Amino acid sequence: MSLVSTEFHLSQSVQPHPGRTVAILKAHPEVRTLQGRNPWTFAILVSLLSLQLGLAWFLSSKSLWVILVMAWLVGAFANHALYGIVHEATHNLIFKSNFLNKCSAVLADLTNVLPGAMGFRIFHLEHHAHLSDYFRDADVASDWEARLIGNRTWRKLFWISFYWVFQLTRTFRIDIQRFPDRWVLVNVAMAALFTGTVWYFLGAKALLYLLLSFSFAIGLHPLGGRWLQEHYTLENSHETGSYYGPLNALCLNLGYHNEHHDFSNIPWNNLPKLRRMAPEFYESLSSSTSWTKLLFQFITDSRWSLYSRTRRQ
Numbered sequence: 682m683s684l685v686s687t688e689f690h691l692s693q694s695v696q697p698h699p700g701r702t703v704a705i706l707k708a709h710p711e712v713r714t715l716q717g718r719n720p721w722t723f724a725i726l727v728s729l730l731s732l733q734l735g736l737a738w739f740l741s742s743k744s745l746w747v748i749l750v751m752a753w754l755v756g757a758f759a760n761h762a763l764y765g766i767v768h769e770a771t772h773n774l775i776f777k778s779n780f781l782n783k784c785s786a787v788l789a790d791l792t793n794v795l796p797g798a799m800g801f802r803i804f805h806l807e808h809h810a811h812l813s814d815y816f817r818d819a820d821v822a823s824d825w826e827a828r829l830i831g832n833r834t835w836r837k838l839f840w841i842s843f844y845w846v847f848q849l850t851r852t853f854r855i856d857i858q859r860f861p862d863r864w865v866l867v868n869v870a871m872a873a874l875f876t877g878t879v880w881y882f883l884g885a886k887a888l889l890y891l892l893l894s895f896s897f898a899i900g901l902h903p904l905g906g907r908w909l910q911e912h913y914t915l916e917n918s919h920e921t922g923s924y925y926g927p928l929n930a931l932c933l934n935l936g937y938h939n940e941h942h943d944f945s946n947i948p949w950n951n952l953p954k955l956r957r958m959a960p961e962f963y964e965s966l967s968s969s970t971s972w973t974k975l976l977f978q979f980i981t982d983s984r985w986s987l988y989s990r991t992r993r994q
Contacts (some may be wrong), residue, residue, distance in 0.1 A: 698942040701962060709959045719948040722775045726766045726789050729759050731781035733792040737879060737887035748890045756894025758931050761904050763789045765933030771802045774948040787868050793895045796872035800863040805851060809945055813920060815958060815994040819851040820912060827987035836978045842901040851854040906972025909979050910937045913989045914967050920991035922967035939966050
């Protein structure tokens with residue numbers, strides 16, 4: 682890849698995760714003991730929802746700068762953890778029941794205000810099955826998107842600030858026939874009911890806190906480095922990367938991304954155990970210990986752009 686790439690790294694090979702899964706199970710059959718579900722994740726869900734609602738009530742009478750600071754310092758982390766729970770529910774890692782996992786995802790999505798859990802479920806499972814496939818994986822930037830943003834600092838800053846908007850536009854190019862389904866409609870209806878209730882009983886400032894928490898959780902914030910850590914890289918040999926820093930403790934180990942792609946049936950609390958059981962498979966792969974540093978490098982280093990990742994088609 683040139684120093685300033687103007688095209689994706691095109692790959693004709695199969696994605697690396699299924700092969701590594703087989704190799705790990707052969708070398709470490711004890712890894713199977715880590716597979717399963719963690720119903721205690723639902724308790725975390727309830728706690729985080731209560732926290733966000735409690736803070737929304739508390740901040741409903743505060744000044745705008747207090748709301749802004751609290752959304753940055755607390756709300757973003759709470760919402761990002763709730764995204765982690767949506768992710769766990771997507772892989773049916775909370776309950777055995779598919780129905781209960783979908784209900785959990787809808788509940789975890791409430792304080793995001795803008796409903797996305799059920800759409801995420803559909804497109805995220807496609808992401809796993811068809812990693813980096815341009816027409817099946819919504820995690821890959823669209824051609825127009827990559828050209829528009831380029832490698833200019835201010836454009837990359839704009840892109841990460843409104844990451845969720847750009848990701849939403851990608852869904853229209855995905856070749857999939859299951860969207861929307863009835864669960865998407867349930868998701869939208871519950872979000873509308875929740876938002877209306879917050880507005881009516883707690884007021885506009887409470888809703889503003891939740892919206893800012895949502896925006897920071899997936900935008901211009903140290904947590905935004907996660908979107909880059911997962912599949913953006915300057916090393917073409919590694920198309921998935923992990924994060925092994927302290928924020929994993931607040932985000933349900935979302936940083937253990939190579940491990941998750943290898944074993945999507947292992948719940949969040951067991952992913953560090955997987956790495957410890959099979960260190961020889963992960964120590965040589967791309968990883969980061971700071972989302973903040975990665976985000977800064979991406980924004981300021983002209984070598985980085987939306988082309989800095991693998992693409993299949």
